[in-house]
Amino acid sequence: MWRDLLEGEWMVEFYAPWCPACQNLQPEWEKFAEWGEDLGVNVAKVDVTEQPGLSGRFIITALPTIYHCKDGEFRRYQGARTKTDFINFINDQEWKSIEPVSSWFGPSSFLMSSMSALFQLSMWIRHGHGYLTENLGIPVWGSYAIFGLATLFSGLILGLMMVFLADCICPSKRHRPAQYPQSRKLSPEAGELLKKLDEEQEADEEDNSEDEMEGKEVSNRDSSLRAVRQRLAKTAAPLDKS
Numbered sequence: 057m058w059r060d061l062l063e064g065e066w067m068v069e070f071y072a073p074w075c076p077a078c079q080n081l082q083p084e085w086e087k088f089a090e091w092g093e094d095l096g097v098n099v100a101k102v103d104v105t106e107q108p109g110l111s112g113r114f115i116i117t118a119l120p121t122i123y124h125c126k127d128g129e130f131r132r133y134q135g136a137r138t139k140t141d142f143i144n145f146i147n148d149q150e151w152k153s154i155e156p157v158s159s160w161f162g163p164s165s166f167l168m169s170s171m172s173a174l175f176q177l178s179m180w181i182r183h184g185h186g187y188l189t190e191n192l193g194i195p196v197w198g199s200y201a202i203f204g205l206a207t208l209f210s211g212l213i214l215g216l217m218m219v220f221l222a223d224c225i226c227p228s229k230r231h232r233p234a235q236y237p238q239s240r241k242l243s244p245e246a247g248e249l250l251k252k253l254d255e256e257q258e259a260d261e262e263d264n265s266e267d268e269m270e271g272k273e274v275s276n277r278d279s280s281l282r283a284v285r286q287r288l289a290k291t292a293a294p295l296d297k298s
């Protein structure tokens with residue numbers, strides 16, 4: 057188990073049953089395992105075809121691959137592969153001369169944990185494909201279609217979750233009605249006058265719908281009213297400052 061490798065001293069071989077080099081190593085590895093108790097080291101082996109998650113943590117690219125693990129530090133063994141060499145490696149502490157794997161890319165890092173999860177996911181997909189095609193008799197193309205739809209659905213759910221989180225963290229700005237920039241600076245007298253001008257403008261706009269000719273006159277009057285309002289706003293600012 058992965059948690060067991062984080063405590064004590066271990067020598068771990070990653071192998072595959074179909075690998076010829078792994079088969080040649082097995083006699084020497086089993087002889088070395090008999091010395092494990094005397095040397096105070098745990099000797100183990102991992103079948104990469106059965107434990108993709110564990111092999112994914114170590115990014116096994118060649119078989120067989122041997123790792124030395126001690127108290128959470130991982131070193132790759134690259135010496136000769138005989139029982140005597142293995143014993144000397146542990147007994148003489150030759151592992152101290154090997155630089156441990158960087159913490160960023162070590163088996164216990166977040167990156168390698170994510171890689172392990174991807175390896176396990178691939179194994180589950182393969183088992184699921186075999187179950188659908190062999191046990192349930194679904195055609196191969198049907199199994200691919202099921203996994204394709206599942207991928208689209210999961211992507212949709214993840215996308216909605218990301219949009220929801222983004223909206224919670226950075227909410228969008230709501231539209232606010234525009235306000236008169238000088239409304240706070242106007243004196244009470246100017247405010248009353250502006251209120252009367254607004255009332256007159258509303259009355260003129262109602263009359264505008266009755267007669268087209270009168271509408272033109274109202275528009276001219278509106279422009280004059282706007283000019284008066286602008287003058288009042290300009291005169292109100294100095295009054296407020298004083």
